Amino acid sequence: xxxxxxxxxxxxYARNGALLAAAxxxxxxxxQSFPQDLAIKIFLFGGLASAWNVLGGFAGQVSLGNAIFxxxxxxxxxxxxxxxxxxxxxxxxxxxxxxxGIGALIGYPCxxxxxxxxxxxxxxxxxxxxxxxxxxxxxxGAVGVYIPLRDDTWKYFQFGTTKLPYYYVMLAFLVSALxxxxxxxxxxxxxYFRAIREDQDAARSLGVPARRxxxxxxxxxxxxxxxxxxxxxxxxxxxxxxxxFPMMLSIQVVLIAILGGVGTLWGPVVGAxxxxxxxxxxxxxxxxxGSGLDLIAYGLLIIVISVIQPRGVxxxxxxxxxx
Amino acid sequence: xxxxxxxxxxxxxxGLSANDDISFEVAQGEIVGxxxxxxxxxxxLFSCIAGYHPVTSGTIDFDGKRISGLPPETICRAGVxxxxxxxxxxxxxxxxxxxxxxxxxxxxxxxxxxxxxxxVLDRVGLSGKAEAFARSLTVSEQKRVQLARAxxxxxxxxxxxxxMAGLTPQETAEAVGLVRSFRGDGITMVIVEHVMEVxxxxxxxxxxxxxxxxxxxxxPEEIVRNELVIKAYLGEKRGAKH
Ligand SMILES: Nc1ncnc2c1ncn2[C@@H]1O[C@H](COP(=O)(O)OP(=O)(O)O)[C@@H](O)[C@H]1O
Ligand SMILES: [Mg+2]
Numbered sequence: 264x265x266x267x268x269x270x271x272x273x274x275x276y277a278r279n280g281a282l283l284a285a286a287x288x289x290x291x292x293x294x295q296s297f298p299q300d301l302a303i304k305i306f307l308f309g310g311l312a313s314a315w316n317v318l319g320g321f322a323g324q325v326s327l328g329n330a331i332f333x334x335x336x337x338x339x340x341x342x343x344x345x346x347x348x349x350x351x352x353x354x355x356x357x358x359x360x361x362x363x364g365i366g367a368l369i370g371y372p373c374x375x376x377x378x379x380x381x382x383x384x385x386x387x388x389x390x391x392x393x394x395x396x397x398x399x400x401x402x403x404g405a406v407g408v409y410i411p412l413r414d415d416t417w418k419y420f421q422f423g424t425t426k427l428p429y430y431y432v433m434l435a436f437l438v439s440a441l442x443x444x445x446x447x448x449x450x451x452x453x454x455y456f457r458a459i460r461e462d463q464d465a466a467r468s469l470g471v472p473a474r475r476x477x478x479x480x481x482x483x484x485x486x487x488x489x490x491x492x493x494x495x496x497x498x499x500x501x502x503x504x505x506x507x508f509p510m511m512l513s514i515q516v517v518l519i520a521i522l523g524g525v526g527t528l529w530g531p532v533v534g535a536x537x538x539x540x541x542x543x544x545x546x547x548x549x550x551x552x553g554s555g556l557d558l559i560a561y562g563l564l565i566i567v568i569s570v571i572q573p574r575g576v577x578x579x580x581x582x583x584x585x586x
Numbered sequence: 587x588x589x590x591x592x593x594x595x596x597x598x599x600x601g602l603s604a605n606d607d608i609s610f611e612v613a614q615g616e617i618v619g620x621x622x623x624x625x626x627x628x629x630x631l632f633s634c635i636a637g638y639h640p641v642t643s644g645t646i647d648f649d650g651k652r653i654s655g656l657p658p659e660t661i662c663r664a665g666v667x668x669x670x671x672x673x674x675x676x677x678x679x680x681x682x683x684x685x686x687x688x689x690x691x692x693x694x695x696x697x698x699x700x701x702x703x704x705x706v707l708d709r710v711g712l713s714g715k716a717e718a719f720a721r722s723l724t725v726s727e728q729k730r731v732q733l734a735r736a737x738x739x740x741x742x743x744x745x746x747x748x749x750m751a752g753l754t755p756q757e758t759a760e761a762v763g764l765v766r767s768f769r770g771d772g773i774t775m776v777i778v779e780h781v782m783e784v785x786x787x788x789x790x791x792x793x794x795x796x797x798x799x800x801x802x803x804x805x806p807e808e809i810v811r812n813e814l815v816i817k818a819y820l821g822e823k824r825g826a827k828h
Contacts, residue, residue, distance in 0.1 A: 462675070466676075468662055
């Protein structure tokens with residue numbers, strides 16, 4: 264990895280530039296609402312899965328509670344508007360800070376737990392926080408929050424039925440998540456994250472303060488996930504505990520990252536490009552909400568891919584033994 | 587003046603005293619061999635010094651500071667690096683990246699860490715494997731990765747746990763030369779080897795453990811003639827035949 268970068272950097276710039284140009288041009292080629300909405304969801308989930316990947320993929324701490332931060336971000340954006348009349352952008356920053364703090368509070372005791380126990384603890388805490396919001400009247404309780412409609416502006420990040428601005432903001436969210444991940448992978452912090460994932464005892468013997476770095480991974484993952492939640496709230500303009508704290512979301516981001524290639528830079532994007540259309544189409548063609556058939560089809564595909572290629576979709580493009 | 591002081595260290599696992607009131611000192615620049623039959627408590631003592639096991643009682647001081655009770659990362663930062671008898675490499679990282687993790691202790695620059703890691707790999711003769719995944723290496727190569735990684739932290743005290751086990755006679759000779767060369771960098775070393783013949787020629791002094799207790803300490807020539815030591819090793823050979 265360290266030495267291969269220089270040799271292929273020209274190609275990488277060209278490829279990434281072409282991908283970005285295609286993403287920028289897409290809404291002009293596909294003008295209908297459905298394909299634009301689909302792309303917006305792919306960007307959102309690609310970004311959320313990248314955020315999960317920082318903690319789960321790079322640092323190896325599998326969280327099943329990332330919906331906590333998504334929900335906190337969504338509520339922060341919404342509630343600062345309804346209660347204080349702030350812009351959702353300020354709410355987004357507040358939510359990111361709050362999520363990083365909550366992440367640290369969860370991580371401090373839970374990082375003592377090994378492997379599956381950490382995952383279970385985050386799953387349980389996610390359910391507790393969802394219940395708390397259900398009963399917290401100041402943020403709308405079980406009814407949720409309607410974000411007050413305003414003139415279509417960037418200040419309040421509302422554009423009525425126009426999808427284009429949402430499309431570009433979600434794209435920017437995904438690109439930011441990728442740039443951050445790429446920068447992390449090349450930094451000391453990224454090396455330390457991976458060392459902790461591979462063997463925490465060995466990492467500590469080399470002077471890596473594992474706990475502090477795991478907390479940092481949690482904070483970064485939480486803040487990024489929270490930003491995604493804020494953007495989502497502005498896109499749908501109505502949130503309640505069921506829609507922004509679902510356990511399904513926590514699990515979905517993990518599946519996306521694992522399916523695409525856990526711990527890799529592009530895995531979460533590839534995973535989102537496969538799973539999000541799949542889940543949208545299975546929902547449309549197989550099951551209305553509630554039948555669960557869509558989830559079964561979705562689950563089967565994940566099993567098939569993991570059996571064929573345990574390293575995720577990106578594993579198909581990787582030569583054995585290459586870094 | 588003593589650089590490392592092990593003061594009455596006892597480590598119990600349940601009812602078993604893996605280390606029983608062990609005391610010895612290591613001077614700066616010295617190479618001390620730590621030997622004893624299998625299960626004598628050598629690796630446990632390393633783990634106590636490096637902060638992996640909290641000692642049950644006793645104290646460990648290094649470079650004028652009390653290090654017993656500190657976590658492993660702090661002890662490493664104080665200048666103590668170790669290798670593990672059972673290999674603990676970062677499997678899904680390249681050999682170079684493994685060593686860079688060690689090199690990052692003294693720099694946050696990736697470029698500098700890489701340059702330092704490559705220099706260390708060169709020194710231990712692993713340059714040719716720099717880009718390979720650590721998991722694709724043989725066990726003795728992985729042991730060398732551990733050595734390189736520890737060395738990359740620029741330690742003042744190096745604890746080597748059976749780094750030469752399983753090597754051919756020629757590889758052993760090379761490894762001995764390598765270990766000797768570290769002394770030229772001012773690195774103090776404690777070397778655990780199960781096989782006495784390997785550790786004797788490179789050690790200034792030898793400490794012998796048996797059943798968790800220190801049974802002898804002295805110059806290599808004295809140790810090979812020591813009754814208790816001979817008995818401990820003979821006992822083991824008799825035991826092994828059954
Ligand atoms: N983590 C542990 N838990 C329980 N017993 C242990 C543990 N580590 C080592 N022991 C026991 O302590 C004794 C000393 O082991 P060890 O230090 O590995 O010996 P050596 O390295 O000299 O071969 C052995 O009897 C071993 O079974
Ligand atoms: Mg041992």
